[in-house]
Amino acid sequence: MIYGANGYTGELIAREAVARGYRPLLAGRNAKKLQPLAEELGLPAMAVSLDATETLERSLRDMDVVIHCAGPFSATAEPMMRACINAGTHYQDITGEMAVYQAAHALHAEAKAAGIVLCPGTGFDVIPTDCLAAALHRAIPSATHLTLGFDSDSSFSPGTAKTSIESLGVGGAVRRQGRIEVIGHGELTRQIDFGRGEKFAVAIPWGDVATAYYSTEIPNIEVYIPMSPRRAKKLRRLNRFRWLLRMDWVQNWLKGKVDKSVRGPSADKRSEQQTWVWGEVRNDRRGERKIGRVVTANGYDVTVSGSLAVMEFLLDYKGAGGYFTPSKLCGFELVERLPGSSLIKIGID
Numbered sequence: 001m002i003y004g005a006n007g008y009t010g011e012l013i014a015r016e017a018v019a020r021g022y023r024p025l026l027a028g029r030n031a032k033k034l035q036p037l038a039e040e041l042g043l044p045a046m047a048v049s050l051d052a053t054e055t056l057e058r059s060l061r062d063m064d065v066v067i068h069c070a071g072p073f074s075a076t077a078e079p080m081m082r083a084c085i086n087a088g089t090h091y092q093d094i095t096g097e098m099a100v101y102q103a104a105h106a107l108h109a110e111a112k113a114a115g116i117v118l119c120p121g122t123g124f125d126v127i128p129t130d131c132l133a134a135a136l137h138r139a140i141p142s143a144t145h146l147t148l149g150f151d152s153d154s155s156f157s158p159g160t161a162k163t164s165i166e167s168l169g170v171g172g173a174v175r176r177q178g179r180i181e182v183i184g185h186g187e188l189t190r191q192i193d194f195g196r197g198e199k200f201a202v203a204i205p206w207g208d209v210a211t212a213y214y215s216t217e218i219p220n221i222e223v224y225i226p227m228s229p230r231r232a233k234k235l236r237r238l239n240r241f242r243w244l245l246r247m248d249w250v251q252n253w254l255k256g257k258v259d260k261s262v263r264g265p266s267a268d269k270r271s272e273q274q275t276w277v278w279g280e281v282r283n284d285r286r287g288e289r290k291i292g293r294v295v296t297a298n299g300y301d302v303t304v305s306g307s308l309a310v311m312e313f314l315l316d317y318k319g320a321g322g323y324f325t326p327s328k329l330c331g332f333e334l335v336e337r338l339p340g341s342s343l344i345k346i347g348i349d
Helices: 008-019 031-041 053-060 073-087 098-106 108-114 127-139 158-168 208-216 229-245 248-261 267-271 299-315 326-330 332-337
Strands: 026-028 045-047 065-068 090-093 117-119 145-152 172-176 179-183 189-193 198-203 220-226 274-283 288-297 345-347
Touching: 008 031, 008 299, 026 031, 031 045, 053 073, 065 073, 065 299, 073 090, 073 098, 073 108, 073 117, 090 299, 098 108, 098 208, 108 117, 117 299, 117 326, 127 145, 127 208, 127 274, 127 288, 127 299, 127 326, 127 332, 127 345, 145 208, 158 229, 158 248, 172 208, 189 220, 198 229, 208 220, 208 326, 229 248, 288 299, 288 332, 299 326, 299 332, 326 332
Parallel strands: 026 045, 065 090, 090 117, 145 220
Antiparallel strands: 145 274, 172 179, 172 220, 189 198, 198 220, 274 288, 288 345
């Protein structure tokens, strides 16, 4: 099942699934929005609300795996995960939200008892960074600090843009001594060569602050993206208004602007875009440090190919249930197998 197949990324996943010979059930909350795509692709479709627990669980019992694409995941992920646990269906999604990863991790015991896998973040959030984190941890198993980042030609998807809006009222996030700490927007900066020259970069509350810890157990984690110093200064000014940015009416207004102005790129545009993913791992006590890099396709195409790669893995999966990060489930080589990806390169510079 692809739930949320009528969204931009859900539709891309559905089209590629059909191109690979699969016939997924297209599902979502709105039958009128689903039907045109279902008719075009010759696929079955059904409208079901996440609030209709019994109907949802009944429809999932015939499914091996669900790819959940309907945001906002902060509201939709946990009901779908619980339905999958009760129905005995593997769960994956394309979220980048830390709260969803934490919720999935908290459901580990229940998923394990049910014999099903919970694997949120099977798209650009967080396959490339998660796999690089796992590879770097393998290079220095005793690492105490992990820093990740990426430099992309791609703009944010509508879903990622909305997730960023939700974080405006909260602040940034890093992990310190195993605990997630909220920091000010633009508080942490550094110079990073992501793979195409050194750039000024700012720490952001990316999903790996949660997931990389689950994958590596490294207690100190930060994630960065390039940003102009001028924009970073503007971002810091928002810290005074975080109380306002948390209000529902402000959040709804900003997300409404995303719906009106943010659109996914064409296939031609996506084919021109790449992403440079960088990571640093170190153990300061031992004076050990390694740098890792991998280049991937644009974020949208990574999400499509990544989610389907995990889906195909789960269709043949015979292992234990529970919560998994992408690298824990499929190995850090997962990113290297995706179209448009390079091999992970790890060195000292």
